[in-house]
Amino acid sequence: MADGTTGIAARLDGDLKDAMRAGDTLRRDAIRRARSSLKNAEIEARTPLDDDAAVRVLRGIVKQHRESIEQFRAGGRDDLVSREEQEMAVLEAYLPAQMDAAAIEAVVADVIASEGAAGPADMGRVMKAVMGRVGGTADGKEVRVIVQRLLGGDR
Structure with missing residues (x-):
C-alpha cells in the first residue's frame, strides 16, 4: 500500500501509529486487522484499492463483527460481545455515514x-x-x- 495508498488506508496507517503511541490495544488490534484485510484484497485484485473498494472491504469486516455479535449473544458470551462491539465501532468510523x-x-x-x-x-x-x-x-x-x-x- 506504500505507493498506491488510498485515503482510507493512509488514515488507518496514521491512526495505527496514534493508537500505538497511546497504548490503545483495542484500537491498534482492530486497525491492524483492517489493514491486513485491505492488503489481502489488494493482493487478490493485483492492484492498489481505491477508496470505494476499501470501503467495501471495511463493510465486510463490520458485517463479520455483527454476525459474531449475534452468535456470541446466542451463546451467552457477553464478554466477547463487548469486545466485538468496540472493534466494530472503531471500524465504522472509517465508513461513510449511513442513510436513515x-x-x-x-x-x-x-x-x-x-x-x-x-x-x-x-x-x-x-x-x-x-x-x-x-x-x-x-x-x-x-x-x-x-x-x-x-x-x-x-x-
Whole structure:
C-alpha cells in the first residue's frame, strides 16, 4: 500500500501509529486487522484499492463483527460481545455515514416511480437501481425491507 495508498488506508496507517503511541490495544488490534484485510484484497485484485473498494472491504469486516455479535449473544458470551462491539465501532468510523430509513424510503419511492415498478415481481430491478444510487450509504437488508413494503410484497 506504500505507493498506491488510498485515503482510507493512509488514515488507518496514521491512526495505527496514534493508537500505538497511546497504548490503545483495542484500537491498534482492530486497525491492524483492517489493514491486513485491505492488503489481502489488494493482493487478490493485483492492484492498489481505491477508496470505494476499501470501503467495501471495511463493510465486510463490520458485517463479520455483527454476525459474531449475534452468535456470541446466542451463546451467552457477553464478554466477547463487548469486545466485538468496540472493534466494530472503531471500524465504522472509517465508513461513510449511513442513510436513515426516511432517506432510503425516499430513494426507493423515486426508483419505483422512475422504473414503473408495480409489484413484488419488480423487486430485483428496483433493488439493483436503489443500491446503485445509495452505494455504500445504506444497509442492503434495510433497503430490501423498505422495497418489499413499498412494492406490497411484505410478509
